[in-house]
Amino acid sequence: MQKALLSYYGDDLTGSTDVMEALSSQGVDTALFLKIPDAALLQRFAHCRAFGLAGTSRSQTPAWMAENLLPAFLWLKSLGADFAHYKVCSTFDSSPTVGNIGKAIEIGRTVFGKAPVPLVVGAPQIRRYTAFGNLFAAYRGDTYRIDRHPVMSRHPVTPMDEADIRLHLSRQTSLSAGLIDLAHLSSPDADAFADKAFAEDNDIVLLDVADEASQAVVGRQLWRRRVAGGQFACGSSGLEYALVREWRRLGLVDDAPAFTPPGPVDRIAVVSGSVSPTTERQIRHALEHGFDGIALDAVAFATAEEGSVVEDAVARGLSSLAEGRSVILYTALGPSADRGDAIPLEDGSRHRIGERLGLLLKELVTRAGLRRAVIAGGDTSSHALGQLSVDALNLRLPLPQSPGSPLCTAHSADPRVDGIEVALKGGQVGLDDYFSMIRDGRPGYCMIP
Template sequence: MSVTPDAPLISYYGDDLTGSTDVLEALSSQGVPAVLFTQIPDDAQLARFADYRAIGLAGTSRSESPAWMRQHLAPALTWLRARGASLCHYKTCSTFDSAPEVGNIGCALEIGRELHDRHCASIVVGVPQMKRYTAFGHLFAAARGEVYRIDRHPVMSRHPVTPMDEADLRRHLARQTSLDIGLVDVIALGMSDIDARVDTQRQQHDALLFDVLDETGQASVGRQLWRTRPSTGSFIVGSSGVEYALLAEWRRQGIIGKAPRFSNPGPVERIAVVSGSCSETTARQIRQAQADGFHGIKLDVESLTDETVASAERDAVLAEAFTALQAGRSVVLYTALGPDSHHEALSSTTRHQLGQQLGYLMREIVRRERLTRVVVAGGDTSSHAIRQLDIQALTTRLPLPETPGSPLCTAYSDDPAFDGLEIAFKGGQIGGDSYFDKIRKADIA
């Protein structure tokens, strides 16, 4: 399959917003102009980015049911395939957390494979740049300087919605799909006959999982993904490790050039943060933000999700936030400080409603205080909150090498209050303790 200069190299669907901006950063920071749409754009919105070589669509499937996926995911992937890219990527979190009833990756794999002529799909989860590794089909992830098997990870093994209790990714997926999944392990990747081995496995299996333990192996995987793509396009499931693998191959072949330089936008006096994350990582960041002078506001989840009192609760929260912002302080609005049993008991509908309420609070804060930079923390939170901000598209404003996967983005909107807004979407496990203040300062050192 030849590559024409004006055709997209890749299209992708992110199963939540933070995962979508992870891919956006990986591509744009390495010389692939990329745009992320928050919904299928109209012709005028699409034309604005006609020369971009990567097109993304941010979704919410990580927090949705298989029934929702069958109704909504197929049209989204169909639209992406119509962009004519060589590859279509269903982006998952690098921790691959999912369950049969919520965020079912196996269901997404089935849908995408059907839309791509039932060719063998590829699965790539390891991404060393984010300290995520796969070896012999098992997933490992770092936490505070130590690497754990994912089913022993101090955070992901206790995720409030989709706890990872199985490190063998093929066994994990077997709970979600009956598709037959093969494995190209770290040993095979280093063999001289790797091409023949991969070709044979692609004929034998419905999908093929590739190990990624280090950047050398990652580059080998990228070569296989690009080499084996069908003429009608290939379907891939996995983390941003997909893009990092392909970038190495594209650069080797001269398809892309040098990485661009991004100007630093500099610090701002005030930012606002809303967080629906239950992660211990985010909890440390919230505490550190308050130590750095942010005004913290603990949100009453029960009140915000009760239609009879939600309006009064929002008004009280906004009044407190406006007072702090007018005094020159940044604010952080949060629903939890670490794992929260109350969050675990929330239904899917209520969690979505909570994300929408956080988006509403952010919308009113930006409008009233004319903020130019904000942060939304939590994958599910971000996906539902952005719907309240009338943002149609995002591009990378400033990559953050210290915390890959959480770039500062530029928003595009028909509403002047949000057009040009600098916004970061942070997953629960992403970033150091000072992340929020670093965003305020645009400190990438």
């Protein structure tokens, strides 16, 4: 097993596949595990240079983090990689009580030491940018400061009302945060500015990324400033995009591989727990292009007895599949149908929706013999895929038109699930025709190096 370049913990499943796509599509073979693997499972992926662990911390409390992140970070450290990355959403949505990024960094420092933690959020590849410490994100062709973003400023659980990342973090932790801004990065004295930021009493150092040039400089600074024993870092997949630039410059990784389009399948099943307007448009497009739609009661899925709600949905989904049609089963059709206020946050009811959607999808896949499926919703994916008996994922096909939502190959001890192709789509991710494009396996979605 060759030395790993990077290990990471993803705070939700779609974010975890986002990192896998960023690495594997650029020549860094990556295995993503659904739980800490035993030695035999890890050995199956001995050829990989990066290893991920998909988590659910984005939707969890600080108390949950204190109990669950410590063993995850200890496993990352045991791999001996040059970098260990706590991966967060590129929109940085989080709060003191849900998905607390500051708390996660605090826990990471107990495992990896007190060296300053690099923080990289900007990723032009997925249309996320940081400038002078402020976060910007694109939406339908326009770019917004995150606190004015049409979707993220109104997120139902963690609305972003502050664009300055350091100020946002200050609500979650007492750790101090410095900044290496775009002016520093473009200066001939970029190394000196970086050294100063990391040498000062900063627990966290945010590095701006707004374009390819700043990303390349950030990659060089990250690699130059890494510490022995594994550099703990935080941020979006922008961290990987920056590092890959530097690894390629140094000849540490091969050229990006070519990927073969998978071609069409006759039917797929989609389950969605997303309330995003992006997912709403995608569902409506799918219904206009050959999919059957089945609306599910979100409150019932969260609170009713498992058997009744899941069995009814399975029967309805199998009926559509038996008639040769793809099917999409959804708990909301956009923000106007969001019933989150009627679902308790404290007792795990919201997580139960994702778990039951996963049980539903497993029944559809195994009983209808499907070989391709989609889960929509970041939190939904994290809780749903665990019900499918999937042990690990690797990249089947990167989707440059919808970065961050690749088609993956699932590995499972269950032969009915092993080898299926599954796409995991965050709420804000993808073009309107995303579901039909996955069904059709269109070459237009193929990465061309």
